Amino acid sequence: MELFECSAADLARAVREGAHSVAEIVEVHLGRMDRLEPVLSAIVTPLKDEARARAAALDIALARGENPGPLTGVPVIVKDNFCTRRIRTTCSSRMLENWIPPYDATVVSYLERAGAVLIGKANMDEFAMGSSTEHSAFFTTSNPWDPSRVPGGSSGGSAASCAAGYAPLTFGSDTGGSIRQPAAFCGIYGFKPTYGMVSRYGVVPFASSLDQIGPFARTLEDLLLAMEVIAEADEKDATCSRALRPDFRKALDVTDLKGKRVGLVREFEGYDIDGPIVDALARARAALLDAGATVVDVSLPTVSHGLACYYIIAPAEASSNLARFDGVRYGLSAEADSLIDLYHRTRKAGFGPEVKRRLLTGTYVLSSGYYDAYYNKALKVVAILRDEFARAFGEADVILAPTTPTLPFRKGENIGDPIKMYMSDLFTLPANMAGLPALSLNGGYSDGLPVGIQLIGPRWGEMEIFSAAAVLEKALGAPRLAGGDL
Amino acid sequence: MAVGEKEVRHVAQLARLEVDDGEVAALVEHFNTILGHFERLKEVDTSSVADVLDNAVVTPWRDDEVRIWENRDEALAQAPDRDGDYFRVPQILEEA
Amino acid sequence: MALTFQTVIGLEIHVQLATKSKLFCACSTDYIGARPNSNVCPVCLGQPGSLPVVNGRAVELAVMVGLALGSTVQQATRFHRKNYFYPDLSKDYQISQYDLPICAGGRLSFRDDDGVEVSVAITRAHLEEDAGKLVHPSADGRLAGARYSLVDYNRSGVPLLEIVSEPDITSPAHARRYTEEIRRLVRCLGVSDGDMESGSLRVDANISQKVSDGRWGSRVEIKNMNSLRSLERALEYEVKRQRKVLGEGGEIRQETRHWDDGEGKTRPMRGKEEAHDYRYFPDPDLPPLIVESDRLKGIAAVMPELPWQAESRLVSAYGLSDDDAKIFAESADTVAYLDGCIRAGADPKRAANWIRTEVLRVLNEQKIDLATFTLEASDLASLLALVDGGKLSTTAAKDVFDVMVRDGVALEPAMTASGVTAGLVEGSQLEDIADKILAENEEAVEAVRSGRDPKGKKVKFLQGLIMRETRGQADVAQVEDLLRRRLI
Numbered sequence A: 001m002e003l004f005e006c007s008a009a010d011l012a013r014a015v016r017e018g019a020h021s022v023a024e025i026v027e028v029h030l031g032r033m034d035r036l037e038p039v040l041s042a043i044v045t046p047l048k049d050e051a052r053a054r055a056a057a058l059d060i061a062l063a064r065g066e067n068p069g070p071l072t073g074v075p076v077i078v079k080d081n082f083c084t085r086r087i088r089t090t091c092s093s094r095m096l097e098n099w100i101p102p103y104d105a106t107v108v109s110y111l112e113r114a115g116a117v118l119i120g121k122a123n124m125d126e127f128a129m130g131s132s133t134e135h136s137a138f139f140t141t142s143n144p145w146d147p148s149r150v151p152g153g154s155s156g157g158s159a160a161s162c163a164a165g166y167a168p169l170t171f172g173s174d175t176g177g178s179i180r181q182p183a184a185f186c187g188i189y190g191f192k193p194t195y196g197m198v199s200r201y202g203v204v205p206f207a208s209s210l211d212q213i214g215p216f217a218r219t220l221e222d223l224l225l226a227m228e229v230i231a232e233a234d235e236k237d238a239t240c241s242r243a244l245r246p247d248f249r250k251a252l253d254v255t256d257l258k259g260k261r262v263g264l265v266r267e268f269e270g271y272d273i274d275g276p277i278v279d280a281l282a283r284a285r286a287a288l289l290d291a292g293a294t295v296v297d298v299s300l301p302t303v304s305h306g307l308a309c310y311y312i313i314a315p316a317e318a319s320s321n322l323a324r325f326d327g328v329r330y331g332l333s334a335e336a337d338s339l340i341d342l343y344h345r346t347r348k349a350g351f352g353p354e355v356k357r358r359l360l361t362g363t364y365v366l367s368s369g370y371y372d373a374y375y376n377k378a379l380k381v382v383a384i385l386r387d388e389f390a391r392a393f394g395e396a397d398v399i400l401a402p403t404t405p406t407l408p409f410r411k412g413e414n415i416g417d418p419i420k421m422y423m424s425d426l427f428t429l430p431a432n433m434a435g436l437p438a439l440s441l442n443g444g445y446s447d448g449l450p451v452g453i454q455l456i457g458p459r460w461g462e463m464e465i466f467s468a469a470a471v472l473e474k475a476l477g478a479p480r481l482a483g484g485d486l
Numbered sequence B: 001m002a003v004g005e006k007e008v009r010h011v012a013q014l015a016r017l018e019v020d021d022g023e024v025a026a027l028v029e030h031f032n033t034i035l036g037h038f039e040r041l042k043e044v045d046t047s048s049v050a051d052v053l054d055n056a057v058v059t060p061w062r063d064d065e066v067r068i069w070e071n072r073d074e075a076l077a078q079a080p081d082r083d084g085d086y087f088r089v090p091q092i093l094e095e096a
Numbered sequence C: 001m002a003l004t005f006q007t008v009i010g011l012e013i014h015v016q017l018a019t020k021s022k023l024f025c026a027c028s029t030d031y032i033g034a035r036p037n038s039n040v041c042p043v044c045l046g047q048p049g050s051l052p053v054v055n056g057r058a059v060e061l062a063v064m065v066g067l068a069l070g071s072t073v074q075q076a077t078r079f080h081r082k083n084y085f086y087p088d089l090s091k092d093y094q095i096s097q098y099d100l101p102i103c104a105g106g107r108l109s110f111r112d113d114d115g116v117e118v119s120v121a122i123t124r125a126h127l128e129e130d131a132g133k134l135v136h137p138s139a140d141g142r143l144a145g146a147r148y149s150l151v152d153y154n155r156s157g158v159p160l161l162e163i164v165s166e167p168d169i170t171s172p173a174h175a176r177r178y179t180e181e182i183r184r185l186v187r188c189l190g191v192s193d194g195d196m197e198s199g200s201l202r203v204d205a206n207i208s209q210k211v212s213d214g215r216w217g218s219r220v221e222i223k224n225m226n227s228l229r230s231l232e233r234a235l236e237y238e239v240k241r242q243r244k245v246l247g248e249g250g251e252i253r254q255e256t257r258h259w260d261d262g263e264g265k266t267r268p269m270r271g272k273e274e275a276h277d278y279r280y281f282p283d284p285d286l287p288p289l290i291v292e293s294d295r296l297k298g299i300a301a302v303m304p305e306l307p308w309q310a311e312s313r314l315v316s317a318y319g320l321s322d323d324d325a326k327i328f329a330e331s332a333d334t335v336a337y338l339d340g341c342i343r344a345g346a347d348p349k350r351a352a353n354w355i356r357t358e359v360l361r362v363l364n365e366q367k368i369d370l371a372t373f374t375l376e377a378s379d380l381a382s383l384l385a386l387v388d389g390g391k392l393s394t395t396a397a398k399d400v401f402d403v404m405v406r407d408g409v410a411l412e413p414a415m416t417a418s419g420v421t422a423g424l425v426e427g428s429q430l431e432d433i434a435d436k437i438l439a440e441n442e443e444a445v446e447a448v449r450s451g452r453d454p455k456g457k458k459v460k461f462l463q464g465l466i467m468r469e470t471r472g473q474a475d476v477a478q479v480e481d482l483l484r485r486r487l488i
Ligand SMILES: [Zn+2]
Pocket: C022, C025, C026, C027, C039, C040, C041, C042, C043, C044, C045, C157
């Protein structure tokens, strides 16, 4: 077994036991990246020198008998909207193409503290707006299962690089499905925690009330290991909970689901869903029943309005969050003789078409006279949806749902039709609106493409999801490494 | 409600985002499509939703303590245009 | 029939709250004289990804003002984003409060210059962050004509409380008085230094005219009034300007005008009058701000005496004049000093007199405040006790006071150092002094003795010298008697 096939837990164990040096592990992963990157284009900024220096420092620390943390020696990759001090952070935008942040995101410092080695910054849709990485200002990432297809997005680079073995753990942000949809398309685990579980400080926001940071992994154990490192309180984020987090890895011991109720959302049945996804859901349902769970119907009558709410709330917040890119303090700055020209020209040159569309929509729905009809109305509909979820979780402990309506689509297939592209978020964005934890996991393969399915839990109900996932991993197997034939 | 060129240009002005004449038509179309989707929200009866705060999470109170940030030079180094310790911007008012 | 006019003024006062750190980050608020962009961090520099966290002390200070103004302190409030592009706003939005200000309603009452009671309703007081500062390197330091501008974010994020009045104010003088009262209040509460020159207290005024023929002139906003005097002058100018325009049948443009103190004029602000559309929405980075009732009670319990409460107490309990009471109530420190003196046994009126004339004079001369003043209230009280007991003349006491202040010493050593003893100078001590004075002024003595002092001027002169030598501590009758005996 090659080192790049190993799980993060195995690598950390090997390092602890002295079986492999960090330098060796990092070198193997950089080599994997080098070999596949010409095909996948998952990485905006590889960090070879930084990673080698860090590996050497960790090896010295280990030789001195220090144990820097639970991820010591584990290569990791973060989406390029995580601020990394002294390392450029682009959000895959011309606007920030040369921006070097003066500080680290909290999650980045937690990973560092745990001993992880950052080996690259992953490609994404510009400012996390998109579902395919085709909206990256630099290049489109390929799906490692079929390079003619997209890896999903917006965290497509993180998903593809984890699936292909650049690193066993990668990280992304999820505003409407941006972790789960690419995880499904790349055949790995992708988890969006409960809103407030993980600090958002230092992750360039898309929509602050919906964004959550989460991990990608190829084993459930790795996913939970990552959660234990990043799910910590942070006094720098007022929306991050100060409560103690559960011992996530306890879920690995779960072997049966007796007494647990798995909910199926009645309203999701009316949608046009690809056959292999329907089949995967059926397999998962059977496995959960086998483990002793019961299956119940739950109803979310308002869920069909989620898409409209999402495409009001997220652009509205984004229009304010991205106002600061004005050419004054950092990033792109156009030549201009007056301030007003500086603003207009900088933003025209710095933002791509999808970002512009959303900023304009967001500005419109907040503008005078429209606030109540759109933004305020959407907030109220979301409040109703939250109540419906709360009722549903009175009847079910966890919800089983598709992650996406389709298997990975081809590059260019949806790019000309923004609304169609938006549809791929249909099943993922309700969890963002209600602040719920949700996991995409691999439910099998169809003609060489992975098939993702989703588990949604109640607020702070991470353990319900992970328990069900533990049972499913035992029954259906862990995700396979992608890119074997590339 | 249909959105026209005038509205799109007004919104672009508010967003400080110059749009070319060529882009405007496509944006008008996009606006009308997406606003059409939004119209469906009117079907949802939200009269029962009180306009009150969701206090499930409350904002924490930070202690009033000063902490000095050490990386200020790195932040200033990112300024596109600088004059010593200052950020510099072109003239704020247009010529009269 | 001649038209008559009625002035309608509403004020928005921005008060910088006296916290150590900024409203949403831990940077220092002490920006005056600081190196540009030195009190900054990712939050107040608007770095992508940074997030605000509320300074609890700023909330407490806002609540104190609300309690003092009789506002409803709202237990559940929130912050909104006010979106507009300007280089002094590091995020291109300002975090402020919108639909749920921390303090709603309230009232401020005061006497005008003629002693007439005036009452102004408060609309609201809300928390918001200050912007950075722009420097315009044009010839006259103004925006117009500058080829470029410089931005310093040291002030970015300093907590502000914006106190908004109803348009209840009917004259420029009342606007000035209202502002004085707000300033006195925030100083007394210790929530701000309230200094207008340095910008800790900034006033914007909305002013319009109601005409007797039923017309109502548009509201004009006046900015850039950096002192109470310029506030009153600017509004007086604007009253005249608006009345002239309306009187000639013209219309008042709704606009923002800038007060030019040097020229004594208001001028329309240059630039496009773009209708503002701030696109307010609740800041998703900040969950609701809750002031729990225990916390509110805790703040109410430590509220200091308010200036108008102190003022009426000083009149009723100590018998001070209205004017004196007002001077004292200007600062909580001065009231506390007076209270301290009286608690230590001083006569209220004498203590008030001494503090007003002597203590405040020294503070003024030395440019210090009572916190750093060396003389304890109880020390002053023991000095005044000697005066009250007739043991020390006022003149002698002032000498001793000066030494106590200068050398930072207690009463006894100060008396020794200034050669003063307590009690009446009489008997042989007085005789020795008189003999010394007479010996030094032979000419005058000769004149009296030879009858060349018919009006008694020379006797008075000698008497004065003796009184001065005793620092006023001799009994005048005794001195007169002694002189009569010696000069026969
Ligand atoms: Zn700061």
